[in-house]
Amino acid sequence: MPYKIGLVQMSMTADLDANLRTAADGIRTAARRGAALVCLPELFRSQYFAQREDAALFDLAESVPGPSTEALGSLARELGVVVIVPVFERRARGLYHNTAVIIDADGKIAGTYRKMHIPDDPAYYEKFYFTPGDLGFRAFDTRVGRIGALVCWDQWYPEGARLTALQGADVLLYPTAIGWHPHEKAVQGFTQREAWRTVQRAHAIANGVYVAAVNRVGHERPDPASSGIEFWGSSFLADPLGAIVAEGPVDEAAIVLGEISAERIEEVRRGWPFLRDRRVDAYGGISSRFLDPT
Secondary structure: OOEEEEEEEOOOOOOHHHHHHHHHHHHHHHHHOOEEEEEOOOOOOOOOHHHOOOHHHHHHOEOOOOHHHHHHHHHHHHHOOEEEEEEEEEEEOOEEEEEEEEEOOOOOEEEEEEOOOOOEEOOEEHHHOOOOOOOOOOEEEEOOEEEEEOOHHHHHOHHHHHHHHOOOOOEEEEEOOOEEOHHHHHHHHHHHHHHHHHHHHHHHHHHOOEEEEEOOEEEEOOOOOOOOEEEEOOOEEEOOOOOEEEEOOOOOOEEEEEEEOHHHHHHHHHHOOOOOOOOHHHOHHHHOOOOOOO
8 A cells, every 4th residue: 555754854952852842743743744755864953064174073872772772762652653763872881873774663673774874074973973784784664665875975885775676675775964065065065966866866866766865954164164065955756767746945944745655665666677687697896996998
């Protein structure tokens, strides 16, 4: 049976508890509008702290299970919805991950995904904070069906999308925190955002699955000496042929709703049988860093 997915596009403040309340309100609104699966943006409990390297910011991390998963697990059980909860995970002393926790509609944790690809770019200094994921690419059984969760920088890599889809995920969810460096926006802004949309739509097409990206909005400038990041919103759901089913605005909070249909996946895969025609005998080089011509 088809079901609705809700993407909570939100802005974050310096108040962690206020962000949790905003997220909970977004989940309630999405559920009231019929969503059976709801996804929050990457690291939703705080502003995007990886714009700078500061060891004191490790204090933002929490355990899994922990405050966010317990609060939103109770809400998921109350509403009867599946919720994707992205957290700054404190796994052990000195060991932290950028994590998405899948909470089933009964309020229990159905699975955990730890971000595999960790960026290190201006204002995205994530390698300072996060250990690369060690759980691999995974799909999880939930009340709405089998789903996959990856996180932000993972969305640029076809390998992650493929391996998750091959485990039977009908939808790939990408909690995200991406935006413009304000000084680049006028010249490169359109191209950057379109590249982000295009690569994820391509994952949907190549794998015959739905793809949902959930971004934050707002201009966050934690370091007055920097220009900060202007997060570009644009949360969207693409169908198995890459068509945009639903999309949020660039500059304001929104609950983005779209429909997931297993019948649509079946229809597309029958006409575009990419999984059938894969040459699995010829892809050995994919595990190499680079293939030298010699």
